[in-house]
Structures are given as C-alpha cells and as structure tokens.
Amino acid sequence: MELFDNILLGFSVAFTLDNLLYCALGVTIGMFIGVIPGVGHLAAISMLLPLTFYVPPTTALVMLAGIYYGAQYGGSTASILLNLPGTPASAVVCLDGYPMAQNGRGGVALLMTTLASFVGSFITVFVLAAFAPPLAAFAVSFNSADYFSMMLLGLVAAAILVQGSPAKGAAAVIIGLILGMVGTDVNTGVQRYTFGFSFLYDGINIVAIAMGIFGIAEVIANVGKIKGAQNDHKITLRSLIPTAQDLKQSIMPMLRGTGIGTGIGILPGTGTSIASFLAYAIEKRVSRDPKKFGKGAIEGITAPESANNAAAQSAFIPTLTLGIPGDAVMALMLGALLIHGIAPGPNVITDNPGLFWGLVVSFLIGNVLLLILNIPLVGVWVRLLKIPYPLLYPSIILFIAIGVYSINYSHLDIVLVAFFGLVGCLLLVLGFEPAPLLLGYILGPMIEENFRRTLLISRGDMMVFLERPVSATFLALCLFLLIWSIHSSSKERRIRKRIESSR
Amino acid sequence: MKSLLKRDFIAGIACLVIAAFVVWYGQDYSYGNLNNMGPGYLPRILGIALSICGILTILGAINSMERVPRINVRALVFVTLGILTFAFTMNRIGMLPATFLLIHISALSESPYRIFRTLALSLSLCLLSYLIFIFGLNMPIRLHPWSF
Amino acid sequence: MRTKPATLLTATMITAATLTLSLLPPPAQAQEFRGPVRIVVPFAPGGTSDILARHIAPRLSDEIGQPVIVENKAGAGGNIGADFVAKAAPNGHTLLLSDLTALLAAPSVLSGISYDIEKDLEPVTMVSYSPYVLGVAQRHSFPSFDELVEYSRENPGGLSVATSGVGANNHITSERLSHGLDLDWNIIAYRGGSDATRAVVSGETDMLLNGTTASLPFALSGQMTPLAVTGEERLPELPDTPTFRELGLPGEMDGTYQAILITAGSPPEIIDRLHRALVEILDEEEMRGRIAEQGGIATPSSSREEVSEWMKAQKSELASFIEESQLAER
Numbered sequence: 001m002e003l004f005d006n007i008l009l010g011f012s013v014a015f016t017l018d019n020l021l022y023c024a025l026g027v028t029i030g031m032f033i034g035v036i037p038g039v040g041h042l043a044a045i046s047m048l049l050p051l052t053f054y055v056p057p058t059t060a061l062v063m064l065a066g067i068y069y070g071a072q073y074g075g076s077t078a079s080i081l082l083n084l085p086g087t088p089a090s091a092v093v094c095l096d097g098y099p100m101a102q103n104g105r106g107g108v109a110l111l112m113t114t115l116a117s118f119v120g121s122f123i124t125v126f127v128l129a130a131f132a133p134p135l136a137a138f139a140v141s142f143n144s145a146d147y148f149s150m151m152l153l154g155l156v157a158a159a160i161l162v163q164g165s166p167a168k169g170a171a172a173v174i175i176g177l178i179l180g181m182v183g184t185d186v187n188t189g190v191q192r193y194t195f196g197f198s199f200l201y202d203g204i205n206i207v208a209i210a211m212g213i214f215g216i217a218e219v220i221a222n223v224g225k226i227k228g229a230q231n232d233h234k235i236t237l238r239s240l241i242p243t244a245q246d247l248k249q250s251i252m253p254m255l256r257g258t259g260i261g262t263g264i265g266i267l268p269g270t271g272t273s274i275a276s277f278l279a280y281a282i283e284k285r286v287s288r289d290p291k292k293f294g295k296g297a298i299e300g301i302t303a304p305e306s307a308n309n310a311a312a313q314s315a316f317i318p319t320l321t322l323g324i325p326g327d328a329v330m331a332l333m334l335g336a337l338l339i340h341g342i343a344p345g346p347n348v349i350t351d352n353p354g355l356f357w358g359l360v361v362s363f364l365i366g367n368v369l370l371l372i373l374n375i376p377l378v379g380v381w382v383r384l385l386k387i388p389y390p391l392l393y394p395s396i397i398l399f400i401a402i403g404v405y406s407i408n409y410s411h412l413d414i415v416l417v418a419f420f421g422l423v424g425c426l427l428l429v430l431g432f433e434p435a436p437l438l439l440g441y442i443l444g445p446m447i448e449e450n451f452r453r454t455l456l457i458s459r460g461d462m463m464v465f466l467e468r469p470v471s472a473t474f475l476a477l478c479l480f481l482l483i484w485s486i487h488s489s490s491k492e493r494r495i496r497k498r499i500e501s502s503r
Numbered sequence: 504m505k506s507l508l509k510r511d512f513i514a515g516i517a518c519l520v521i522a523a524f525v526v527w528y529g530q531d532y533s534y535g536n537l538n539n540m541g542p543g544y545l546p547r548i549l550g551i552a553l554s555i556c557g558i559l560t561i562l563g564a565i566n567s568m569e570r571v572p573r574i575n576v577r578a579l580v581f582v583t584l585g586i587l588t589f590a591f592t593m594n595r596i597g598m599l600p601a602t603f604l605l606i607h608i609s610a611l612s613e614s615p616y617r618i619f620r621t622l623a624l625s626l627s628l629c630l631l632s633y634l635i636f637i638f639g640l641n642m643p644i645r646l647h648p649w650s651f
Numbered sequence: 652m653r654t655k656p657a658t659l660l661t662a663t664m665i666t667a668a669t670l671t672l673s674l675l676p677p678p679a680q681a682q683e684f685r686g687p688v689r690i691v692v693p694f695a696p697g698g699t700s701d702i703l704a705r706h707i708a709p710r711l712s713d714e715i716g717q718p719v720i721v722e723n724k725a726g727a728g729g730n731i732g733a734d735f736v737a738k739a740a741p742n743g744h745t746l747l748l749s750d751l752t753a754l755l756a757a758p759s760v761l762s763g764i765s766y767d768i769e770k771d772l773e774p775v776t777m778v779s780y781s782p783y784v785l786g787v788a789q790r791h792s793f794p795s796f797d798e799l800v801e802y803s804r805e806n807p808g809g810l811s812v813a814t815s816g817v818g819a820n821n822h823i824t825s826e827r828l829s830h831g832l833d834l835d836w837n838i839i840a841y842r843g844g845s846d847a848t849r850a851v852v853s854g855e856t857d858m859l860l861n862g863t864t865a866s867l868p869f870a871l872s873g874q875m876t877p878l879a880v881t882g883e884e885r886l887p888e889l890p891d892t893p894t895f896r897e898l899g900l901p902g903e904m905d906g907t908y909q910a911i912l913i914t915a916g917s918p919p920e921i922i923d924r925l926h927r928a929l930v931e932i933l934d935e936e937e938m939r940g941r942i943a944e945q946g947g948i949a950t951p952s953s954s955r956e957e958v959s960e961w962m963k964a965q966k967s968e969l970a971s972f973i974e975e976s977q978l979a980e981r
Contacts, residue, residue, distance in 0.1 A: 036635065046696035046723060047640050050705060143855040165563060168511070171518050171556035178525055178549050184727065185542040186842050189760065189817025192532060192542055193525075196763050198734055201727035216582065223578035223612045268849055269842070323868055324849045328695045331845065335697025338864065339705070341944040345868020390613055391624055394606045397582060398628055401589050401605065402598070406642055409724055410731075414590035418583045429574055430514040452540045453839060457811060457855065460538030643689065643720045650686065 003130060006357045010129075013358025014365055019062050022055065026063035027366045030070020031373060034077070035381070037084040037215065037396075038207055038403020041071040042329050049336060057340035058355045062362040064336055065316070068329055069121060069363070072272070072312045073370050076113040076305055077381050081106055082396060084215040088206050089272040089308040091438055092280045094214055096293060096300030103296055107240030107382045112250060112298060113305040114374040118367055119254045120306030124262050124313040125363045133349070135314075136321040139266040144457065145464050147267070148450040149474035151443050154274055156478045157281030158439040160485060163294045164431060172432045176440020177447075179204055186449045187456070199412040206273075208413050209441060211400045212420020213427060213434040219393050220425055226389040240378060246298050253283050253303035261310025266317045268326035269446075272308040277439045279307035285481065313363060320356055322346055510571045511564035518557030526550035578612035585609035597647040598636075599629050684921070687718040690746045690911075693732020695725045699864060699945060703778055703909055704748045706941050707932060714928040728753045728818055730764055737771035739914045743921030747772065747912045752820040752905070755966040759973040760818035769966070772912040774958035775922060776929045781947035782882030782906040783824060784866035784889070786875030787858045788851050796878045796898055799858075800832060807835035813847035813856040816840050820907060821847075821860045823969065824881075828860070830976050831900065851875060862907050863888075863946030881906045909947070910958060926955055 013019065033044045045067050052060030075090035080097030093113065100109040127135070142150075155173065162169025182193045183203030194200040222230075257279040264275040283303040284293045293300050315326045323345035325331040334344040342352060349356045384392070404413045427434055458464045465471050525546055535541030585608035593601035606625035610616060636642045688711070690704045704721045712719040724732035729749050739745040757764050766772070785796070793799040803810050812829070814822035817840045829836040839856055841847040844865055851859045852874050859866075859875070867888055870877040877892045882905075885894055911929060913922055932938055933951035942949045952958050 033640075039640075042696065043642070044640055046701075047642060049696060050709075050721075053705075053709075140849060140853050143850070143853055165511070165560070167556050167559035167563060168514060171514075171553060171560065174549055174553045174556060175518075175521065178521070178546075178553070181546060181549075184761075184817070186816065186840055187540075188542050189840070190532060190542040191762060192546070193528065194763070198727055198731055198763060198765065201731065201761075201763075202725075216586075220575060220578045220582055220612075223582070224575050269846060322849075322852070324852070325697075325845050328697070331695060332697035335702055338697075338945055339702055341941075343864065343868045346872040346874055347868060390610070390617075391620070394585075394609045394621075394624060395628055397585060397609050398589075398602055398605055398632065401586055402632055402636055402644075405593070405644070406636065406640075408726065408731075409643070409722055411590045411594050414586060414593075418586040418590070421583060421586065422579070425574055425579055426517070429510075429571055430517060431510055431569075432514065448545050449842070452544075455537060456539060456839060457837070459808075460536070462537075643687075643722050 006353065007129065007361065009353060010357030010359075010361035013058060013354045014062070014361035018055065018059050019358065019362060020365065022059050022063040023066050023362045023366050024369055026066020027070035027370050028373065030067035030072075031074040031370060033067065034071035034074025034086050036399060036403060037078040037082070037086045038211055038400050039406050041068055041087075042332065043406045044071075045329060045332055049332065049339075052336055053339060057337055057342055058358045060336050060340065061333060061355065061359055062366075064333055065359060065363070066366045068333075069309065069312050069366065070370055072121075072309045073114065073117045073374060075308075076117075076301070077110060079214075080109045080113065080301070081381060081384055082215070082392075083218040084396065084400070085210045087272070087308075088210050088438070088442070089276045089311075090305075091210050091214060091273070091435065092276045092304040093301050095280070095435055096295070096297050098218075099294070099296035100298075100301070101385065104239060105296065106385060107378055108242045108246060109298075109301055110378040110381060111240060111375065112242055112246060112302050114371065114378070116250065116254050116257065116302035116305040117309040118371045120258045120261055120309035121313050121367045121370075122364070123255075123258045124265070124310040125360060125367065127262055128313060128317055128363070129357075129360050132317050132321050135266050136317050139268065139318050140322060140324070142267055142470060143468070144450040144454040145468050146470040146474070147269075148447060148454055149465060149471040149478070150267075150270075151274075151447045151450065153474050153478050153481070154278060154439065154443045155447065156481045156485075157278050158436045158443070160281040160285050160481070161277070161433070161436045161439065163433060168432055169436055172427070172434075172437040173440040175432070176437040176442075177444035179209065179437075180441045180444025181448070183445075186445070187452045197412070199408075199410055203445065204441075205404065205407060205413045205416060206438075206441065207407055208404055208416035209420050210438060211404060212417050212422075213424035213437065215396065215400055216417060216421030217424025217428050217434070219396055220421065221428060222389060223393055228388055230385045230387075230389055230392065240382065242298075249298050250302040253279075253299040254306040256282060256286075257303035257306030258310045261307035261312075262314045264307075265311030265314030265326075268318045268324050270311075271327055271442075272311040272315075273442050275311035276304035276308040277435075277442070279303040285484070316359075316363075319344075320348055320359070323348065508570055509564045509567060510569045511560050511567050513571060515557045515559075515561030515564060518553050518560060522550045522553040522557060525553070575612070581612035582609050594645060595648075597645045597650055598632065599647050602629050602632060684715050684717045684744070686744065687720050688712075688715065688744050688746065689720050689722050690748050691732050691736050692721060692723050693725060693729035693735075693747065693749050694723065696723050699781070699862065699907065699947070700748050700750055700909055702945060703942070706938065707748070707778075707929070710932045710935075710938070711925075711928060714932065715924070727761070728757065728816065730754065730757050730761065733768065733772065733912075734764075734766045736912065736914055737766035737768075741914045741916035741918075743913065743917040743925070745914055746775065746925070748778065748909065749912070750820060751908045751910050751962065751965070752823065752969070753818065755962060756818060756820075756823055756969045756973065758966075759970045760823075768912075769959075769963065771915050773915045773917070773922060774952075774955055774962060775911040775913050775925050776933070776955070777950045777952045777958055777961075778909040778911055778929075778933060779942045779947040780882070780906060780908055780950050781862050781864070781945070782880050782886065783821065783860045784863055784870060784877050784886075784892070785858060785860050785879045786851060786866050786870055786877055788854045788856070789874055789876070790854050791857060791876070793876070793878065796893070799878055800834065803832075803834045803836065808837055810858065811837035811839050811856040813850045813859045814838060814840050815844040815847050815861075816842065823973070824860050824905065826976055827972060828900075830972075867946060907947075908950075922955070 075087040076093040078084040078086045079090045079093040083098040085091035260279045261275040283299045319330040529546035532543030533541035534543045589605040610621040708719040736747040850856045869875040930951040
C-alpha cells in the first residue's frame, strides 16, 4: 500500500512539535482574519510571510496553508451575524444565514457552518491524498472552451438564485456583468470604463463591491430603526444547538457542496466564490421547497460553506502537483517554497514527499483543531449581537474601511466601498438583488475572456464548444437546468392558478 | 403621476439609463468580428440585453402597486461622508485620527448625537484597530501625523 | 432632526481640530533615515520581485538602522505601484523594486499612464537579471528551434504563443521574436504567467517564453520542451538548449531585469547611501546564492548613471519597436 506508507510519512512529518505548533498558530490566525470582514487572507499571509524565512519549508507551508483554510471557516461569521461577507465566497451565506440570525438562530447557523466547513475540508483532504495526480491531470486538460461552458453554467445558476421578478433578476446579473467589464481587457489590453483612473485598471476590487452592496447598504437600512441590541432573543445554550432536523436536512447538502467545491477547486483560476454560489443554486434547484431559500433555509448555508472549504482545500491540488497556482494566495505559497530554494513544479511530490504528505496530514490536524476552536467561539460571536446597534454600526464601518484598505493599501478602494454602499442602497430601494449581481461580476470576465480566446484560437469556429467532451457536457447541463427551471416555474404557475380559481 | 412613483417603473428606467450609458461610453471600443472580437463586442450585447430587461420591468410595473420604500437619507449621507473622510484622511493624518473622524461623522446618522458615548467608542476602536492591524498583523499603515 | 445645536457644534469642533492636524507641515527633511523605509513591490506577493524585496529588506535594515517594510501594490502590470512611488514624498524613504521592461514599455502600450519613469523616478541600482526559456507544448516534437521556425513558415497562423498579458514583458519579447523572424504567430494573452503556463501545459497554446523559475520545472519534467534560452550563456540546468544568440538571433531577446528605483527629487545623499548599501548587499555571497536559487544573476550596478542610461536606451528602443509593429493599436 503506497498510499498507506505515504500517509505514515506524512504523520511522521506533521507530528513534530514545530509543525504542530505552526499548524495551530496558522489556523488560529486564519480563523480570526476570516472573521474580520474585508481583510483578505492574501494581505494577512503576505504580512506573515517573513516569519516563515526562519523555519524549514514544510513548517512554513503548514502555517501559511493553515491561515488560508482557517480563514474559510471564519468567513461566514460576519456574513451570518451582520450581513457582512468576510470573503466574497461567503456572500452566499448572507442570503440565508442573516435571516437565521435575525430569527434568533444565529448560534445554530454558526455551528452548522462550522460543521459544514469541517465536512467539506475533511473529505477533500482525503480526496487530495488519494487522487491528487490524476485529478490535476484532468484539471489541466481543461481549455478555454471548457472554462467558458462551465462559467455559463454558473450564469444559469445565477438565474436560479433570483428570488423575485425574473426580469429584474436578469437585470441584476447583467449589471454585475457590466461591472465586471471595468478594467483592462485581458485579450486586447484596452481599458474599458476606467474613466482614466489607474486604480480601476485591474477591475473593481471585488471586496469593495461585496462590502458595499451587502454590508454598508444593510447598515444604512438599519440605522435609526434598531435602537438597542440587534438581537434581543435570549442566548441560551439551547438556542445554540442545532436540532436533529437541522442536521438531517444538512447531510446531503454538505456532501453535494463538498463534491461541487472539490470539482471547482481543482481548476486553476476559478476560485472559491463560484463553488459556493453554484452549491447554493443547486440546493435551491433540488429542494422540494425552493421558496424557503432566502428566508433562513439551513441548506442555504451548509451547502455553500462545505463547497467553499472544499474548494479551498482542493485548490492545493494543481498548486502542489503541477506548480500552477489557481489564485494569488496559492502563488504566494509557491513563493514561500521558492524562498527556500524549492522550485515549485510537477516534481514537488516525487522530489519532496515529506513536504507534500506532511502538508496533507497537517490539513487533517488543522481542520480538527479548527472544529475544536470554533465551537466554543460560537457563544462569543453570538454575543456580538448584544452590542447596542448605535455602538456596533460605526465599528462595522471602520472595520470594513480598514479591511478593504489592507488588500491593496489603496485609499481609493475605500472610496469604492462608499460608492457601492450608495449603489447597494439604490438596489435595495429598487428591488434588485445583490447576490445575482455579485455572481455576474465574478463570472463576467471569465466568460468573456475564455469565449473570445476560444474563438481566437479556433479562428471563429463555434463548433469547438460542442466538439470538446467536457465543454459539451457543461452545455448540456446548462440546457437541462434551464428547461427544468422553466418547466417547474410553469408548473408552479398552473398550481397557483388552480388555487386561485378554486377560491 | 402615480405610476411614476412605482418601484418597478423606476427600476426599469434605471436599467435603460445604465444600458444607454454603457453603449454610449463604449462606442469607441472596437467591435471586431467573431474570429477576433474587440473589446466593444460585449458592452453592446449587454447594453441591449439590459434595455430589454428594463422594458420588461416597466411593462411589469403596470400590474404592480408597489411603491418605492423610504430610505434613511440622513444615514446614507453621514455613513457615506464618514467613509469618504476616512479614505481621504488616513494617508495624510494617519489611521488613528481618521478613525476618530469616521466614528464621529457616521454617528451623526442618528439623533441624538451622544458626544461622550461616541468619544468613548472612537477611543476604544482606535485601540482595538491598533491591536489588530498594527500590533497583530503588522500592516504598514500610517498611524498618526508624525509617523512615516 | 432632534440634534441639539450644542452637540453639533462640538462635533464640528472635533472635526476641525483633527483636520488642522492634517495641515501641519510634514516632518523636516533630513539627511539621515528617520523612520521606516518602504520597498514597494508593484506585483502580488510570491513573485520574483516580491521574493527579492523580502530577501533584501532585512539586510538593508541592518545597514541603515531602520525597519524596512515590503509593501505590495499590485495592478496594471506594475504601473499602479510605480505610480505610487513616483508620487510619494521625495524624502528617500519610499523605494520601488520592479521588473523594468513592463514599466518602460507601458507608456507606449497602455493609455493613461500618469507618471514618467525617467522624470518621476530615479534609479538606485539594478538588482538581478534572469533569462527566458522558450518552452513548447508536449504534443509537438520539434527537435530544434529551426524546425519550429520551418513549421511556422509552412503553417502561417498555425502556431499560437501564450503571453502573461498585453504589454507584459514576454508579450513584447514574443512579438519581437515573431517580427524578427517574420513569422505569423497567433499571440494569445492570458491572465498572468501561471495561467499562460497552464495553457501551454494543457496544449491549448503551443509555446511560451517565460522566466527560468517558472519554466525550468516544466522543462525538466518534460511537460514542455525547451528549445532556446535568452541571455549570454546556456543555463547550467539545460546544457543542451542553445541560446538565441547561438542561433544567430539578435541580442534583444532579453529576459527580466529587476531594479530598485526611488522617488525623483529625494535627497541625493540618501540615494547615494542606499546605492552603496544595496550594491554591497547584492555582492554578498549569500545574496548571490539566493538570487541564483530563483534562476537569476545578481547584477548590482557600479553607478546610478549606468542604470539611467540603460533605461533610456531600452525605453526608446521599446517605443520604436512598439510603434513600428503597431502593437498598441491592435
């Protein structure tokens, strides 16, 4: 059993005092960073990078990775309690987590997301251990056509996300796509809609959008209305513990979320946000009662939370097995290896088995630690809602401002937050939903870039989208989901008509 | 006149305005062709799609009675002003005085404005953000007018 | 509105008091280092420039007796960070460590660059040079660069080259190569170097010019075939891969030049002191070794004028090439 030997090797590496210590340190820092809204883990990890100069590479990576997946655990806390997405990926958790908190079920939501995070991560670590090389080989076979078709599936998911009028939902997605065009056009280098501002050349900072349209807009809506504490429900131990039904309802969503997250995480460049949005949309689609989504459905928080943690773990697959980082944080991890003279690339596993397997085992340890750490903290976080709102809201605004600043050290990003706060208010007033807009923003650039690149390479031949099996599968899925949605909505309308006529 | 105040009517108009702006501002970007799409291809398509959504929303407004909900203009003004002040002062006078300004300005969104409570809040938040961002995360943020 | 006028007044006074603070004169300029020195890296953490900066920072701090902080200000191909340093207070406390080619090409490729690299920034020293490797996707079996050229001539437009983005260093080098040899290559921009690498490994595009750090692991593991390298000499890791010079191609098939610049108008004494300190640091055996680990060669400059002249020459050469090839208009 080669895998068994490898895992043993991993345990022997991970269970040294140093590595255990740095793992614990990493996940703890990560968790707290995740809780503070807006502070990107990239900023935090790069601040802590110098710490890792003086320790062996495995220990360095164990800690940096701990910060990364630890932050995924904390990200949902502010989303649930304050409607503040700590990371863009946890914006989806706002949709049902915040209503749960308003109904006095914030503690349950926090415990369930912790559990969902753990399930998502833990399963994915085993997938990583067992199948990393073949999965990486599959991931790298994806080309632009496949990416395009997959992102198109994401756009269909955006349509499912919409709660109100379909036309306004579509409008929100399109506005998101329009915002996504701002910046340098990757294919030609032309700057679009930057109005001459150089800070817009790389696009609008996504955290500024998420913070503005979710967080600031919510603050403005609440100020003056809430005089005392946000939540006057009494916090009892009982109110924190999920019911058997909560658990039962969450098992399948967590597993589906994990599957989706793992699948998306292995593809370089897709990110955890798409995984959690897609997981949410699929839950809503397969649910017998899609109407409860957006009003505090437990599946609406557990599925995306499992998905984004699974994606965060599986993002290590292309990074470690191929040396192709999916995002800036992964690139930083490879940078940390470079500092220690290890050239990241396809040979890392064979050349440094101790590093790879030690890291994998540290993921297991780190996730168990996170689970143990998070459960008692739920009681602490829930008490945040006991702070009188007039004291809480200026603090929220301050943390958003500093957090967003810390991403690029650019004060103009804070200006963007103010602007998107105004936009968020307008959206609220006019009844456009922020979640589909955000998803449109995330998907837009990838859809456009990959579509144009595919046609550039194929010289305008549209058939490539159907000729490639992966791409064709995704397109078929899009069609299937669309037909299903139209079918079920027309069925719903028929039922509603029947009820009305029988009155 | 009443129909003009309907929520969906205004929402539809907003879509049309955005669509028109996107197409108008993007007319200089080259359109290209299918083999080699220019940067102007997508803006036009999105502009058209958004205006269709806008028209559908306006048509939908005929049957809807929903009015525009009221917003708290005072909060909107002071929260926005607070954030903007913070953005433009933090690099010049440092994070601590800027924090002070942000807290006091945003606290004006509620009446009565309680000076001592706000003062206490801003001081404790200065300490907290120092502990988290400077002491804990070691971020290179200017603290006060006399730091680097 | 039930705000009492008195409380509003207090609020206004607090605001006024704090604002006055902002109008105080900045601390007097000194010839010595007062407070921390920042090295701004205009790229994301983990890249070549970032790693160099993080290696140099603690050593520089020992030399000048002040903390040295590395700050990443990524965006617009390095131009956002460069713009920041160009407009920083000229007190000698803000440095820029960046790959120069992209910044020198930027005024010709991008619109709306609002600083002048020659006027608003002054060089302190060159840091390192690292060559490029031309890697070809696995599915091709060109035994040598000449075969690749021959295939390209027989199939105009049949081969595609991945780049890290429009205006990126390897984009310009790819364009130069295809223009110099008069080949019709389909040049495709990606979102950064690793995305471009992914594309070549997956076989979506056929080849890529990329820095040694990023290319070597793929070349050594056989996922890309190295056909040529830039620079004066062959790479020790790839003894069988010829240099472009050996193949008779012009010397401009260059690589990545990292340099440290400073806000123009900074006190000359401070710049000189930084220059001396940095050259000394880069000359140390340990630092040379660390730069070599990343596939680079430490290249401290003997004088600052040397860098200025090199930058000037490089900039006008790039500008004339870009104009000639109409790169910016496409």
